[in-house]
Amino acid sequence: MTLIVKVIARVVSPLIMVFGIYMILHGHLSPGGGFPGGVIIASAFVLLTLSSGKEVAYQKLKESTAAVMESVGALIFLILAVLGTIFGGWFFLNFLPKGEPLRLLSGGFIPLCNIGVGLKVGGGIFAVFLTLILFRLSEKGEGD
Amino acid sequence: MLFFLCFALFLIGLYCVLIKKNLLKIVMGIIIMEYSVNLFLIMVGYKAGAVAPIVTAGVEKANFVDPLPQALVITAIVIGIATLALMVALCMRVYDRYKTFDITKIRRLRG
Amino acid sequence: MPEIELYLLITLMIVGALVAVHTRYLISAVISLAVVGMALAVAFLYMQAPDIAITQIVVEVLALVILIIAVSIGKEVMDIKGKWEILAIGVTAPFVVIFALFAYRATSQLPPFGSPLMTVSQHYVQEGLKQTGSANLVTSILLDFRAYDTLGEATILFTAILGAFAVLRKIGRKGK
């Protein structure tokens, strides 16, 4: 890629990431939420990877980091589900106080769930992307 | 009639899956089918003259479209991209082994 | 009345899909597919579904990137013309036509466009904010009323990633 693309990608990707985080945190108030926010964060990394080349990106952010991000997200989600069982006796019970509507801190555990889902989706999609882009063809095929 | 157009999109995808000989074209056919189903679900939930199902300050009891299909479609979209990723991984791996995307040349299994 | 726009958008999608199916270059097929996806996102926006529109756009971009990776890995840029394509069309066409006729009769019995039943959703619309505290009702359904679905969906993503890892391993069996 040319220098212009590289520089612009490097400038823009933090902004994209901030937008993704905003979307995750405000998921219960405005359009958005964990899924699109997570995918937006992943796409910021994808932009970096595509602009600065496979090798550079691979040195900066390994698949294992993305995989850890994903596992943490999944664990947040599962732990919230299990905490519902512990505090209220039902799986996935929204056990936190609901708060005042239309504020950032409202909706019980929904913002926390959004964070979990966001991490999970972001990490997961970026991990898939990395495995696909790092795949190299072998020299000769085994077919005919 | 709108519903039927949506179904026509579905049939185009099905046709692509059944006819085409290229692995990637088959994948695209499946993607088209998924699009049509997502469109159908949202159409089912649309209510004429209603607004998006987000409560804003001041407007307490507004006329909302059906929020349930929207929640389903978000899930369906993410399932779609997960399937796509695995399918593309399989395609690349098949290409790695056979050096072709042509299913008429990839015929090791009989029957 | 958003119906005229919707007709136009769906027509655009059908045209895009037909181009994607029939074009000879794989890369142009991918681009036409992206046209379909973007038109779909706009259609979602017209039908008052901003959450879905955002998700569709970002997922569409990623799907495009993934498909382009797949196309660029191969040296074949052209679609394959099968010898038996006409025969295959001959076999499938009647089946598809019968299916379409049946679908037409069935879809004419659906509730008319723009007036959903909302048997269950009425409850979400009226009580959703009070019971979950989330102003975005889609989020309240996704993460509270039907949070179990979301767990399953996150698991699907995990499964697909694990599957992609497994499929893309260099060596499958030891000692080969």
Next chain:
Amino acid sequence: MNLVPLFMAIPLGAAFIVVLLGRFKEAVSDAVAVIVSLILTILSFVLIIPLSQEGIFVYRMGRWIPPWGINLVLDGLSLLMLIIINLVAFLAILYSVSYMKKFTAKSTYYGLFLLMVAGMNGVVLTGDFFNLFVFLEIAAIASYALVAFGVEAEELEASFKYMVMGSVASVLILFSIGLIYSLTGSLNMAHVGTILQGQNGNLISFSMILFLAGFGLKAAIMPFHAWLPDAHPSAPAPISAMLSGVLIKALGVYVILRIFFNVFGMNIQLSWIFMILGCLSMVGGGLLAIKQEDFKRLLAYSSISQIGLIMLGVGCGNYWGILGALFHLFNHASFKALLFLNSGAVEYSTGTRELKKMGGLSKAMPFTGATSTIGSLSISGIPPLNGFWSKLFIIMGLVYAGRYVLAVITILVSVLTLAYYLKVQRYAFFGKLGEGLEKVKEVPPLMCASMVALAIICVGAGIFFYPIMKTILEPAVRVLQEGVGYSNLILGG
């Protein structure tokens, strides 16, 4: 009864743990997988007694009352499926501990395996259409990846074929769910059942056709069977056992039973469709199986034939037919898993799947030989073994329903089954030792143990069929015979 969500939570959590920890040491992932599947098996047996007292149990996820939230339903039919799934999964995992040493990335394998089990448990427990779709996709995606686990050329191709068919089936199912939603405005199965009672029309029959096509593809009933003979033989042997023994039943047959009996309600046309499709797959699968030379392909075609038998039994709709079909569901899981594990053991020791290249293996591999004889006799319906009873019940059901021709066809297909399993026995296990097989040894003890356990289940279920019938099968039959009354039980309770 707060144990119900554990059937999904435990394998899901274990899958995450296995994948994270398995990188460091393989033995950890072995241990976690075996222990988790053992716990699940014990749990599913523990639930028999409380369920027989309560009859049905509804668990409300997140304390939302049924039509608004998702509910899990545990009744006789779900419990029967849970027992089948977790028992076979436990034995297959036990077998994999030794068998999968030939493959790389064992922890990924266990992760996918546990996810597949979680998906199937979710499908049989859920009471909600969309949730069913989500868990069905988990199980299906895990199985696509597992079929291609060896990453050899034909495995990848089979997996791709399977995946295309499976995705088309999933899209058809989702479309049908959309139609149902637009018609009723609800996704809860029981609620939909009450709304749809007494209604009919093009739209309902269209969504029925879509469901039948979608789940028929998953179950590999005859016109939709094309993927199965490629996908099932290509997978590693324990996965073939899971796919043929459990997956096509949990994702295909079970869901067809649940939706058509408990939500739409059976009628005479539907039962004819079931019987015709069943008869077609039974005869077609049998005829295609007899000319196969590959051990695992033969077993795969035989699976199509046996699924057809189950559909035939369900289609005749009376007590004996349904009882026989459900018993055959259980029996087929046991002996088909056993036979696939046997084929895996033979492949493990000799390195071939061609029947013509084997011979005399019962001397070299006594456990494999003996258990495969039991499995073959059982699937062909030889008296004291379990296959005999279920086939007898199905034939009784057909005779009571007055379908004499179908009963005769079933008996003929039984003879055909005996013929091709005798072929397997003669080529592979009896006669002279094949060339180049002098150094063949018995497989490692854990593999033997799981094969012997399955053989014991085959014999035991044959001898003690009466207690099994009373404790496990009759509640399941009652669920199906209640038909659409299922809705009232859930929404009332």
